[in-house]
Amino acid sequence: MSRYASLCIRDFPVVALRRAEPELRGVSLLLTRSGQTPQPESRILCCSAEAVARGASAGMTVAQAMARSSDFLLRPMDPEILHAARESFFEGVFTVVPHVELAPLSEQSAQAVYLEVPEAGGRFRSIGGLASALLSRLTPGGFLPAVGLADRLATAIVAAEEAASHPGEVVLIPPGGDREWLAERPLALLHPDSEIQAWLEGVGIEYLGQLAAIPRDQVATRLGREGVRLWEQACGIFSRPLRRRFPKVDLLEGVTLEWGVDSLQALLFVLRGLLERLLVRLELRSMAVAAMRLRLEATDGTVQERPMGVLAATREHKVLLEVLRLELERHPPDAAIAKVSLVFVPEEARPEQLDLFRPAGPPPLRLATTLARLASICGEGRVGRPLAPQGYRPEPSVLAPFAPVHRPDTGGTRGWEMAREKPATFLRLLRPALRIEIVGNGRIFSALLRNGVSCGIVRMGGPWRIEVEWWAEKPCCRDYYDVELRNGGFCRIYQDLNAPEERSGWFLSGIYD
Numbered sequence: 001m002s003r004y005a006s007l008c009i010r011d012f013p014v015v016a017l018r019r020a021e022p023e024l025r026g027v028s029l030l031l032t033r034s035g036q037t038p039q040p041e042s043r044i045l046c047c048s049a050e051a052v053a054r055g056a057s058a059g060m061t062v063a064q065a066m067a068r069s070s071d072f073l074l075r076p077m078d079p080e081i082l083h084a085a086r087e088s089f090f091e092g093v094f095t096v097v098p099h100v101e102l103a104p105l106s107e108q109s110a111q112a113v114y115l116e117v118p119e120a121g122g123r124f125r126s127i128g129g130l131a132s133a134l135l136s137r138l139t140p141g142g143f144l145p146a147v148g149l150a151d152r153l154a155t156a157i158v159a160a161e162e163a164a165s166h167p168g169e170v171v172l173i174p175p176g177g178d179r180e181w182l183a184e185r186p187l188a189l190l191h192p193d194s195e196i197q198a199w200l201e202g203v204g205i206e207y208l209g210q211l212a213a214i215p216r217d218q219v220a221t222r223l224g225r226e227g228v229r230l231w232e233q234a235c236g237i238f239s240r241p242l243r244r245r246f247p248k249v250d251l252l253e254g255v256t257l258e259w260g261v262d263s264l265q266a267l268l269f270v271l272r273g274l275l276e277r278l279l280v281r282l283e284l285r286s287m288a289v290a291a292m293r294l295r296l297e298a299t300d301g302t303v304q305e306r307p308m309g310v311l312a313a314t315r316e317h318k319v320l321l322e323v324l325r326l327e328l329e330r331h332p333p334d335a336a337i338a339k340v341s342l343v344f345v346p347e348e349a350r351p352e353q354l355d356l357f358r359p360a361g362p363p364p365l366r367l368a369t370t371l372a373r374l375a376s377i378c379g380e381g382r383v384g385r386p387l388a389p390q391g392y393r394p395e396p397s398v399l400a401p402f403a404p405v406h407r408p409d410t411g412g413t414r415g416w417e418m419a420r421e422k423p424a425t426f427l428r429l430l431r432p433a434l435r436i437e438i439v440g441n442g443r444i445f446s447a448l449l450r451n452g453v454s455c456g457i458v459r460m461g462g463p464w465r466i467e468v469e470w471w472a473e474k475p476c477c478r479d480y481y482d483v484e485l486r487n488g489g490f491c492r493i494y495q496d497l498n499a500p501e502e503r504s505g506w507f508l509s510g511i512y513d
Helices: 012-020 049-053 062-068 079-094 119-124 127-141 153-163 178-182 194-202 208-212 216-235 264-285 317-330 364-378 414-421
Strands: 003-009 029-032 044-047 073-076 100-102 111-117 146-150 170-172 251-261 288-298 303-314 337-347 385-387 398-400 427-441 444-450 453-468 476-485 490-496 506-512
Touching: 003 127, 003 153, 012 029, 012 044, 012 079, 012 264, 029 049, 029 062, 044 062, 079 100, 079 111, 079 127, 079 251, 079 264, 111 153, 119 127, 127 146, 127 170, 127 264, 146 153, 153 170, 153 178, 153 216, 178 208, 178 216, 194 216, 208 216, 251 264, 264 288, 264 317, 264 337, 288 317, 303 317, 317 364, 427 490, 444 476, 444 506
Parallel strands: 029 073, 146 170
Antiparallel strands: 003 111, 003 146, 029 044, 100 111, 251 337, 288 303, 288 337, 385 398, 427 444, 427 506, 444 453, 453 476, 476 490, 490 506
16 A cells, blocks of 8 residues: 655745855855845745754745844745756656656745655665665755655644654655644644634634544534545544646756846856756656756846757766857857756666677767767767768768777678778769869870979879759769879869859869878
């Protein structure tokens, strides 16, 4: 039989802000409404435990809090940071247990995640092992929730909320013990309606055990449907299915800047923090980055969307930051930036099973990192595997994503012996071909000129004519020659027969190695 667990974090906006800015840990924080500069009359929506110890509390005005201590740090609540933290919290739990519900942020600024726990902990063999696995997954992201486990989801929620004042505490209610455990808990833990709570307190009911002792019919008569729901929760019999959801495919991290950023170095500093948090979430999924999308919102309201491809899926922080830096250097923002969002498109890292009879190659993730670094240095579209496109011209080529292809050696060692006996000659094609001039009389050539430098011709073979794409606006008609030069070199040249008469139609196509 499955049981239910609730993971609860109190003052979650403070936890989300410290996740984005670790240097704020231990600081007395006061958070006000998002989108406004804190004013003396602004209401405090959430405060850290350090601020509570100095006399602050949610609902106070800033002026009331500052009258108790001047060491408070005021910050507006950032919805971008809060949203990313909620998704990260949910994803960390989902990687351990697949049946998960993300609860909305409560009025008391608490964030909870509900999950269905398999019998005896499932693959973790015990409930304690499951709780340890959850905490170990969430701690790297800056989350330390309290855990409540019970037969019913409502009981688990109450247990986690009561333990939330002690982060990391685990409350395990034994099977069949929900009603007994709830009996000594105060009524306020169920968050009843204000009218119902006032009536119950008026008749002297302060604990859940007292409410459970009242017959159901009397509760229904006096308090209606909502009262019956509270009574079932107090008895430990209320149940509802989980509202399951799945993590979003793309990972999003964003931040709203209090002051506009207009320098590249400052913007890269902000992006470095977004990258670090995204990579922590990505590692939980055991995936790599296939593409990125950068969204910049300027102080004047203009928005720029910049998709950026990554040559090979990688989790290398330096490579991804270099890709962002090169993109911003090529296309710098036109105005100061007020909001930054970065999206990761995840992809599984390429696996590879090595052959026992081949030398060990580089690990797939390390090879992908090298390719991504080369792409960040050379530029987009300049690193890959050359392929011949469909067509008839001999020189065009396109770049395809690099992926090593295993070609089994079916010829034994004889092929290597023949290669050593008769080395092959290769033609190194020049793309694009270099324009040259030919010195000669008719078909008898004596030298070729390139940038004013002359090189004599000893002998030559050809011509070999090709005529392709005769239907096109500019058909291809060429005569190719193989030439031996006086300096000992060999090359291939061609004459473009369709070139204008006023321009030389001779080109150096390739050099023999």
